[in-house]
Amino acid sequence: MFKFSKSFERKFNKFFPASELVQNLPYFMIFKATHWCWYNCPHCCESSDKNRSKTFIPESVVKYYVDSALQDTKFCNNVIITGGELMSAYEHHDINYVPNLINYITDKNILLDLKTNGAWIEKQNLQKNILQDLISCSNNHRPFAYQISLSLDKYHPNALENNYKILKEFAQNKELKQSMLFHISGFDSDKDMYEKLLLKLKNTYNISLEKTVDFTSGQLFDILNKNIFIIPSFSPAPFANGRAKNLSEAKPTDFPQFNFLGGSPESLTLLMAFDAAGNVTLGENSGRKITVPWRDKNNNPRPLDEIRKDLVIKTKLEEIRVKIKTFFLPNYIER
Ligand code: SF4
Structure with missing residues (x-):
């Protein structure tokens, strides 16, 4: 069979910078565990709401890909689990789903970020279990073994109140022995x-608030009762994808299919998102997607190295398609 020499292949690949990145950059894995959500925020890139399927990515599938990634030198030891709303697993899937995944992933010393809208803090039937699980998962691991990410913006219903109640519960909890990290x-x-939010917490009985800077990273933290560390971050505007496309203030991205990088300019990483519908997509919130299936025809998870190779091929095809389009229509911009 005809084979390209390595040097020819390298020269040929120079015409495909995006697929070069997909092939060579270290990557994060994101699991969009479900598409279902209690809310239907107008800026939702995933168009999640109560009408979406209640299907979850099976726990065994997340574990399978975590184990596969650990064999791969390109995996940068970071996993994000999000949705839809992850904590709806307590109602629609398995009450052990979240704690089992936290324990499994953090036991392997992988940095884990759990994203939740916090709506569960208002639900009597869920609140106690979720708080207990998150606290015992923290107590059983090193400080900051995982991070909880909460959204605080005008689009999420009750965002200020939900954030306040969650932080207050953790800050005042006597059973929590370990420092925890929240990203808002x-x-x-x-x-x-x-x-x-800070003012409300500061004015709450039994809560102290202080600020500190990590001098190595320059990161600013707000700290509640000495063990709840909060990192705030703000971005310019929502991505114009999913339902957010209808918002005038949402920013469209040119060529969104190639918008799949994360990290800082010095240490770029690739975002690879697995979803509950059975797809792996480059980028967390890209508009036009570069996507391949993670399931085979028998519904079993496909090997990770096959998925990565298919993503490189798909990206190359997408680059060819865009090159042809912009050749004939020089001012063409895809959104
Ligand atoms: S933005 Fe988050 S909370 Fe809002 S509908 Fe989407 S998944 Fe749910």
Whole structure:
């Protein structure tokens, strides 16, 4: 069979910078565990709501890909689990889904980020179990073994109240023995909501609030009762994908299919997102997607190295398609 020499292949690949990145960059794995959500925020890139399927990525599938990634030198030891709403697993799937995955992933010293809208704090039937699980998962691991990410913006219903109640519960909990990390994200126009949140916490009986800077990273933390560390972050505007396409303030991205990088400019990483519908997509919130299936025809998870190779091929095809389009239509911009 005809084979390209390595040097020819390298020269040929120079015409495909995006697929080069997909092939060579270290990667994060994101699991969009379900598409279902209690809310239907207008800025939702995933178009999640109560009408979406209640299907979850099986626990065994997440574990399979975590184990496969650990054999791969390109995996950068970071996993994000999100949705839809992850904590709806307690109602629709398996009450052990979240704690089992936290324990499995953090036991392997992988950095884990759990994203939740916090709506469960208002639900009597869920609140106690979820708080207990998150606290015991923290107590059983090193400090900051995993991070909880909460959204604080004008689009999420009750965001300020939900964030406040969750942080208050953790800060005042006597059973929590370990330091925990929360990431609170919003948009630049909602920065005042973060200030209101801190003020509310500061004025709460039994809660102390202080600020500190990690001098190596320059990261600013707000700390509640010495063991709840909060990192705030704000971005300019929502991505114009999913339902957010209808928002005038959402920013469309040119060639969104190639918008799949994360990390800082010095240490770029690739975002690879597995979803509950059976797809792996490059980028967390890209518009036009570069996607391949993670299931084979018998519904079993496909090997990770096959998926990675298919993503490189798909990206190359996408680059060819865009090159042809922009050759004939020089001003063409895809959104
Ligand atoms: S943005 Fe988050 S909370 Fe809002 S509908 Fe989408 S998944 Fe649910």
